Amino acid sequence: MLFALAAAVCTVILRRRGVEATIQLLPAPLGTTAVRRLAHTLRAIPHRPSALLRILLAVPAMVVLVYCPFRIGVQILAGLDPNFTVNAWGGPTYLGAMACHYLDAALLIAAAAYLLNKLLLPATHTRTTDLHR
Structure with a gap:
């Protein structure tokens, strides 16, 4: 829908x-700084061959950042089924299963964000309004 x-x-x-x-x-x-960093890295591909490698290495991290919120939503909806959490690896309770899935997602998102921070080239132009965010 x-x-x-x-x-x-x-x-x-x-x-x-x-x-x-x-x-x-x-x-x-995306935020304006993230868009600038991604655009700067994409524009650098013809001049720096390593930029293509940076983008290729960043794609899995971007996929994780897109997939994790979807996965969290699926876990919330599936948790409404009482039989869904019976064999959950977080425990037989809804709270235990959700805590483990959220911890897992938080760690994946943090690792993906760290990797993207290291892989993407810095933004070319920064505005003074973006520095205070």
């Missing part, structure tokens, strides 16, 4: 605003 809603919104924007506005929606969930 949510996918259909997102597809409808993107279709309306595409028809009203054009392709350029639709492409600008892709980095919308």
